[in-house]
Amino acid sequence: MTPAARRGAASASHSVDLVLLTSRDGVLHVRVERAAGARGAVQLPWATPRSGEALATTARQLAKRAAGSEPGWIEQLQAFGDQLKHPAAAGLSVAYVAVLSAPVTAAESKRGGSAAWMSVAAAGLTGRHAAILAAALEALRERLDGAPIAFKLLPSTFTLSELQGTYELLLGWSLHKASFRRSLQAAYLVEPTDEWRSEGRGRPAQLYRFAPRKRRQGRRGVRFDFLGG
Amino acid sequence: MTPAARRGAASASHSVDLVLLTSRDGVLHVRVERAAGARGAVQLPWATPRSGEALATTARQLAKRAAGSEPGWIEQLQAFGDQLKHPAAAGLSVAYVAVLSAPVTAAESKRGGSAAWMSVAAAGLTGRHAAILAAALEALRERLDGAPIAFKLLPSTFTLSELQGTYELLLGWSLHKASFRRSLQAAYLVEPTDEWRSEGRGRPAQLYRFAPRKRRQGRRGVRFDFLGG
DNA sequence: GACTTTAGTTTCAGAAGGCTACTAATTGCC
DNA sequence: GGCAATTAGTAGCCTTCTGAAACTAAAGTC
Numbered sequence: 001m002t003p004a005a006r007r008g009a010a011s012a013s014h015s016v017d018l019v020l021l022t023s024r025d026g027v028l029h030v031r032v033e034r035a036a037g038a039r040g041a042v043q044l045p046w047a048t049p050r051s052g053e054a055l056a057t058t059a060r061q062l063a064k065r066a067a068g069s070e071p072g073w074i075e076q077l078q079a080f081g082d083q084l085k086h087p088a089a090a091g092l093s094v095a096y097v098a099v100l101s102a103p104v105t106a107a108e109s110k111r112g113g114s115a116a117w118m119s120v121a122a123a124g125l126t127g128r129h130a131a132i133l134a135a136a137l138e139a140l141r142e143r144l145d146g147a148p149i150a151f152k153l154l155p156s157t158f159t160l161s162e163l164q165g166t167y168e169l170l171l172g173w174s175l176h177k178a179s180f181r182r183s184l185q186a187a188y189l190v191e192p193t194d195e196w197r198s199e200g201r202g203r204p205a206q207l208y209r210f211a212p213r214k215r216r217q218g219r220r221g222v223r224f225d226f227l228g229g
Numbered sequence: 230m231t232p233a234a235r236r237g238a239a240s241a242s243h244s245v246d247l248v249l250l251t252s253r254d255g256v257l258h259v260r261v262e263r264a265a266g267a268r269g270a271v272q273l274p275w276a277t278p279r280s281g282e283a284l285a286t287t288a289r290q291l292a293k294r295a296a297g298s299e300p301g302w303i304e305q306l307q308a309f310g311d312q313l314k315h316p317a318a319a320g321l322s323v324a325y326v327a328v329l330s331a332p333v334t335a336a337e338s339k340r341g342g343s344a345a346w347m348s349v350a351a352a353g354l355t356g357r358h359a360a361i362l363a364a365a366l367e368a369l370r371e372r373l374d375g376a377p378i379a380f381k382l383l384p385s386t387f388t389l390s391e392l393q394g395t396y397e398l399l400l401g402w403s404l405h406k407a408s409f410r411r412s413l414q415a416a417y418l419v420e421p422t423d424e425w426r427s428e429g430r431g432r433p434a435q436l437y438r439f440a441p442r443k444r445r446q447g448r449r450g451v452r453f454d455f456l457g458g
Numbered sequence: 459g460a461c462t463t464t465a466g467t468t469t470c471a472g473a474a475g476g477c478t479a480c481t482a483a484t485t486g487c488c
Numbered sequence: 489g490g491c492a493a494t495t496a497g498t499a500g501c502c503t504t505c506t507g508a509a510a511c512t513a514a515a516g517t518c
Contacts, residue, residue: 014243014321051320055310079308079323081284091280092243092321094308145452146371161496167451178498179450179475186474187453202495203483212456221408221506222396223374224416227441390465407467408506415505431464432514450475 015090016058017046017129019077019136020066022100022117023153028169029117030133031066032125035087036114042124043087044132045115059096066115071098072152077132077139085127093128097136099153140170151210157193159205160184188213244319245287246275246358248306248365249295251329251346252382257398258346259362260295261354264316265343271353272316273361274344288325295344300327301381306361306368314356322357326365328382369399380439386422388434389413417442 020031034040045066049058055076063071077095086093118124125133140149150166164180184190190208198204249260263269274295278287284305292300306324315322347353354362369378379395393409413419419437427433 049310052312054312055308055321076307078305079284081278081323083281083283092284092308092323094310094321142375146455148456159496171451175450176476177496178477181497182475183451183453187456189453189456198484199495201485201493203497205496219402221404222400222412224412224418226375227377227416227418388465405507406465407508410466411506427515428464430462430516432466434465 013048013088013090014092014094015046015048015086015088016055016062017044017080017086017093017095017132018059018062018066019044019095019097019133020063020071020100021098021120021136021140021153022102023166023169024117026165026169028120028137030120030123031115032118032123033066033115041087041126042118044125044129046088046090046093048088048090055094055096059094059098062096063098063100067100069100071100073147073149074098075143075147077136080128080132080135082128082131084131086129093132095132095136097139099140099149101152101155141172144170148210148212151189157195157207157209159197159199159207160190161205163190163208242277242317242319243321243323244275244277244315244317245284245291246273246309246315246322246324246361247288247291247295248273248324248326248362249292249300249329250327250349250365250369250382251331252395252398253346255394255398257349257366259349259352260344261347261352262295262344270316270355271347273354273358275317275319275322277317277319284323284325288323288327291325292327292329296329298329300329302376302378303327304372304376306365309357309361309364311357311360313360315358322361324361324365326368328369328378330381330384370401373399377439377441380418386424386436386438388426388436389419390434392419392437 018031022029022031031045032042033045035043045062047058047062047065049055056074059074059076060070063074074096075098077097079092079094081092120133120137123133143149144167150163150170153166153170154162160181163184164175164177167180168174189210189212191211191213193207193209195207196204197207247260251258251260260274261271262274264272274291276287276291276294278284285303288303288305289299292303304326306326308321308323310321349362349366352362372378373396379392379399382395382399383391389410392413393404393406396409397403418439418441420440420442422436422438424436425433426436
């Protein structure tokens with residue numbers, strides 16, 4: 001039986017599916033739910049938009065439903081219309097990616113049961129949702145330069161080491177401390193608060209907040225080195 | 230009457246819409262068609278995918294239908310599910326962007342009548358198709374570093390001035406000649422042919438072909454300067 | 459032959475980015 | 489108290505990248 005046959009005739013309607021990410025203990029976590037009726041398959045939060053409703057609206061409501069609060073950043077990923085299996089048997093799924101600063105622990109526990117935060121490495125998604133998650137992580141990396149994704153993964157004040165750690169977490173490789181701070185300063189993106197945080201051992205770190213002040217017109221040359229074949 | 234009401238109930242099906250671009254006389258042109266029944270409204274090529282057909286397949290077939298040949302590069306843009314007007318009254322349109330090296334003049338004329346290449350500035354699109362075109366041009370710019378878009382807009386051999394001109398056309402600003410060639414050489418993306426082209430006045434230019442040889446692992450630092458608020 | 463136009467290279471100065479090594483402030487342990 | 493360990497943050501060096509200008513090269517035009 002081919003995947004297409006298993007799915008049967010393509011469902012006429014489409015779904016909006018959300019990859020909602022947060023950072024916890026230095027690991028990216030994704031919000032997942034368990035199907036009620038099924039054998040408890042893990043899936044991404046999804047919804048079927050009401051007629052005439054804009055996709056972005058559906059996605060934002062979905063994020064609010066799944067997390068209890070507005071995400072700090074949300075953007076459409078792309079549409080998935082392959083033959084991979086989808087919980088709603090939707091022929092077409094429009095995926096959104098969102099990041100959240102801190103999973104609201106109280107509201108989250110109340111919501112309980114069928115939903116959870118899973119490490120992205122061990123999320124256990126299958127079918128189309130697995131493909132969506134992979135594409136979302138890739139897209140985050142690509143859009144990291146153009147949107148304050150890393151900042152929105154953090155609480156409103158943070159240390160520069162936390163910020164760098166978030167970038168490294170998303171990129172998947174490590175950055176150079178001095179260069180990182182130099183570039184950050186040159187871009188006028190953060191401003192120091194007068195608070196410091198002592199994290200056990202070591203010198204306390206100053207807390208900063210995201211406060212972009214001036215925007216340089218991004219008129220760069222061409223970067224051929226990412227082209228490949 | 231709201232746009233939603235004018236559109237009536239959302240159509241259950243979705244469309245695949247194509248922004249097919251080519252460069253002609255130093256100006257970007259987009260492939261458009263004229264609606265047959267209507268008062269000749271200009272629109273992008275679009276199709277309603279057959280059940281179970283992958284989006285990418287639909288898009289490639291659409292490109293072939295519209296241009297008569299395979300595009301050199303094609304990629305999904307994003308899904309548009311707003312309330313803007315669409316020729317098929319589709320509630321959801323998945324847009325694709327493609328570029329073509331040279332509009333096949335013979336096959337093109339045969340196709341004639343209802344289709345044409347229009348300058349992107351004067352395409353005269355409306356509703357959702359206007360939004361799709363605008364987003365496509367923006368996306369081209371963003372993806373220019375990561376895909377050989379500019380190369381696929383050109384014929385198989387080209388001068389470096391033509392290549393630079395294509396980049397400038399897509400970016401919307403001019404590049405520095407020496408820097409451009411230095412970067413190009415460092416990336417081992419092109420190789421010279423033994424042909425030269427004399428374009429009227431001035432020194433003849435050597436022809437090159439796209440032949441990426443090695444790929445550097447694109448491990449860069451973070452670029453904060455495109456972040457803004 | 460002199461002038462114009464386009465191609466292509468060279469040189470230089472300044473900016474940006476990576477590396478090492480340094481100072482600073484705290485905790486934990488003796 | 490004193491010292492090692494640990495983390496934060498900075499300074500200097502040096503290489504690479506990049507933009508500006510000036511240069512050479514090869515064609516057409518007058």
